[in-house]
Amino acid sequence: MQTDKQGLSLNGASPEAATLFTDALDDFNRYAGDPIAKVDAAIEASPDFAMAHLFKAHMFATATEPAATKAAADILSTVAKLTLDDRETSHAKAAAHVVEGNWTKAALQLDRHSMEWPHDIAALQTGHLIDFFRANARDLRDRISRALPQWPEDMHGRSFLLGMHAFGLEEAGDYEAAEASGREAIAQEPADCWAHHAVAHVMEMQGRAEDGIGWMIAREPHWADVGNFFQVHNWWHRALFHLDLEQNAEALKLYDDHVWGEPSNIAVDLVDASALLWRFSLQGIDTGDRWIAIADAWKEHADGRLYPFNDLHAAMAYLGADRMHDVDELLADYRANATDISEVGRWWIACGEQLIEGFAAFQKGDYVSAVEMLHPARYIVNSYGGSHAQRDVIDWTLTEAALRGNMKGVAEAMANERLTQKPLSPVNRSFFTRAQLLG
DSSP states (O other): OOBOTTSOBOTTOOHHHHHHHHHHHHHHHHTBSOHHHHHHHHHHHOTTOHHHHHHHHHHHHTTOOHHHHHHHHHHHHHHTTSOOOHHHHHHHHHHHHHHTTOHHHHHHHHHHHHHHOTTOHHHHHHHHHHHHHTTOHHHHHHHHHHHGGGSOTTSTTHHHHHHHHHHHHHHTTOHHHHHHHHHHHHHHOTTOHHHHHHHHHHHHHTTOHHHHHHHHHHTHHHHOOTTBTTHHHHHHHHHHHHHHTTOHHHHHHHIIIIITTSOOOOHHHHHHHHHHHHHHHHTTOOOTTHHHHHHHHHTTTOOSSSOHHHHHHHHHHHHHTTOHHHHHHHHHHHHHHOOSSSHHHHHIIIIIHHHHHHHHHHHTTOHHHHHHHHHHHTOOTTTSSSOHHHHHHHHHHHHHHHHHTTOHHHHHHHHHHHHHHOTTOHHHHHHHHHHHTOO
8 A cells, every 4th residue: 555755545556656646745735846747647657546636636626717626626526436535535525615616615624634634734735725715814723733733743744834834823913923933844844935925924914024025035046936836926925025115116126027027827826916016006106008918817717706806806907907898797797606505606795796896996086985895895804815915905905095085084094003013114104194184
């Protein structure tokens, strides 16, 4: 019987397939290399290797892209014809929940899974990604908190758990512990770009923009390699630090050279591009015709069905490119598709439509309506929508709408809220100064 590097059985795997699978899993842990190619090779070597199929299904299901989700569903149809043990059956149930748009059911399935098999790093990392996409700060922290004590210091992959724990601690607001865990992870595995990014999040949330820029520059060789899947997001973080210091030219150059230096068709990269360009627009930075390419790229992914947070960023691109017809089409798709049958449908009904309409109102100059819609809709924490840093584009837009709409009370309140978290931020101080000048 073949086993993985943590000692779990790999049923149906030849020695060659097992090696390919564990190498693919290492790539996935580092967000680097080509885990899909390696797992495909493992399946070719051992067609009945269930965990290889299931691991590939997880990667596709958590890509938040319509074509990838369909591919995950097709893989699960293949898996249904195989003989599965209890661990494999549990993986299949979790992947099926994501495909069906029920992210929390998948997370709960993997919660219980990791209580039974705490050394299953594929389950831990997949669960961690699911927690991220559903914005559940508690499980981002506690999923790893439950498993980490059961990992011996010398067990392969333990450093990756430290990196995941760092991000969960940060999203839960425990910044000191998060930074310590992230730095420990990197000391053990310098190529862990997720741990690096967790420390960057700490610095972002604490308003340590100068520290953040230094952190990114010092470690750039470890996270900016061409084969690093997460490099665009880390460039995005560096650009945010510059933007927070009102170093707008530097931030725009990072966008041109790196965030969109190599035009991407990957949804997570498009989220970063849209979010950064939208912030530029809020700051009055001329973005020229940059919106056009992003809006074109979103057409493949924004389907009004799969993942509302992606669709919000698609709407930003459509609005920036002055393509209101695409926004209207996206809203029409959601209104046709959204039901309370799936969790994603409930996300849309609760606040997805309101967020897009709020951003559209802002773009049209109807700032009072933008405030009325964005204020309640911003409370999507523990529902969906990535990280605190990513969701800040909503609060930033809300604050700017209050300022432009001469809504002094709202503008002062939002500026005070932001300054409480990041009192030294030049952007936040500017919000407060402008609010004080309102009539």
